[in-house]
Amino acid sequence: MSDDSDIPLEGDPTGGVAASEALETAAIPQADDVGVDASTERKQVRKERRQLLLRSPGFLFGASILIIWVLCAAVPSWFTKWGDNEVVRVDGSVIPRVGPRADAWFGTDKIGNDVFARIIYGARPVLIVAVTAAVLAVAAGTLLGLTVGYFRGWVDEIVGRIIEALLSIPVILLAIMVLTTLGRSQTVIILTIAVLFIPVVTRTVRSAVLAEAQLDYVTSAKLRGENSLFVMTREILPNVTGVAVVELTVRIGYAIFTVATLSFLGLNAGDSSAADWGRDLGKQYDTIQAGQWWAAIFPALAIALLVIGVNLVADSLDRVNKS
């Protein structure tokens, strides 16, 4: 499809970062000579990139958002005295559906849980599922993209067609189909998202590998008589790592997006009363009509803030990677 026009495109329904960058990743000039200088030069480049990152306001802002959410996920009890499932009691009585106030910053929901506490505790499930799924998808997709991009031939052709086919259905629809057939434990959800993200990662890595494979250092490695495995893993892989890292951050963003959508639709794992942003939003958004906005709007903002943080980091990494 889109390959036909020579423009590698992002496959997801609502993509912020990837596509515009994918347009430019086709040929990444890399400083890489075979010789003594190679590793020192690479170190130098890495150091410069790190400095560039630390000076980028987008990166710093995105990274601080992420650090806060990761802390919430790791040690929620630092941030709130309430448990995620604990009904808030003031002087012994339950206070459901009260708006934001001093003793419940974000108000309480229908049941009487503290919305702030649920936001804090809700960071953990979404981060665990999204990050694990994205890591698996990028690992598998990089391996696959590296292989088909290096060997080309009929396997590449077939894999390409299958990828094309899978990318023509919104991820969320495929996820709904899989989860309603296979049930929905946390493992199934992670694996589903991982598998559904493999095609797009493969395509991105493949096009980066194609660009690398034409460069002189690959040719000379082949002339030296190195075997394919060596050329792929020791010569090409280090040079597409940057692309893979950017892809990982972008995928984490989409994975959060997907996890949140699935749990919003009620297709999530685990204890149905545990804190979960998507599910809380799904369960509480009808209260918006009654003017009780807090129980739905805060989880919505939490999802938005987390994805914005991830995408800011992804965007800055990509920019630095290309500079």
Added chain:
Amino acid sequence: MLRYVLRRLALSLITLLILIAVIFLLTRVFPSDPARQLAGPFGSQERVDQLNADLGLKDPMITQFGRLLRDVVTLDFGESYSQPGERVLDLIRPRLWNSAKLVLFALVLTLPISIVGGIVAARKKDTLLDRTIVNIGLASSSIPEFVSGVLLQYVIGVRLGWLPAVTNIPEGSSIITELRYLLLPALAIVFVYFGYIARITRAGTITALDADYTRTAFMKGLSTRSVVRKHVLRNSLQPTVAVTGTQIGYLFGGLVGLEVVFNYPGLGLLILNAATAPDFPLLQAGVITVAIIFMLCTLGADILIAYMNPRARMNIKES
């Protein structure tokens, strides 16, 4: 050009075939017992056997797959499981129309502002205006569409009361009224796609502005206006066209969350309900419909690109 279109169409058909196989695998091969689900937990074993025989659910998988292919070709998916007596196609048709209305409306709102935004950002590259457009785009397109849907629903629909907060459009309303109901969900889509399309257009325009042919055109002494119109746009908008093509396809089925928020009966909601029912004929037909629309949109986009850029017509062999 005709050869290009035919080749491209053949590729699409292969892709569609693979996809139908994937959908079949997901809905039929994985362990599940539709007849038992249809008969209900207390249905007799005879009833289950009867259903299995009637629906051919115990036939060899390859026969069942053949039947699905026949259904796609004849566009007849039989009766729905969850709404007995209803033809699947009759259930899909109104939903398809609803999705089309929402998607088209959203596109009409999104495309002009994002293309203009992208071109302006590219021409003012690295200025404050450019950074603002890019960053607003990045932030707004990060937010899942149902999240921005809920936010808009609250602020504009409930708090300010400017627009209807759910899309329970009264029967027989005029087109204006209908658009009024669709405006909030459409705005949620604008939110997501403005940034995306503006960034693509910006990247395409920057590349085209830097290209040799643009420099040549300037050196020939052409005015900026005519350079941009005749040389830049034709090239810079190609990625935008490609992306719009793919995204229209996604919008037809991918807006499940948004359709839930606004209670809008589109294809996404139909597929969600068919999957949870489960109603396999409806589910298969729904997803295949989305796939076909996607193929048509990308095909249309590629043909448009081939028209804009003769080189793309040549490149098909390499891809």
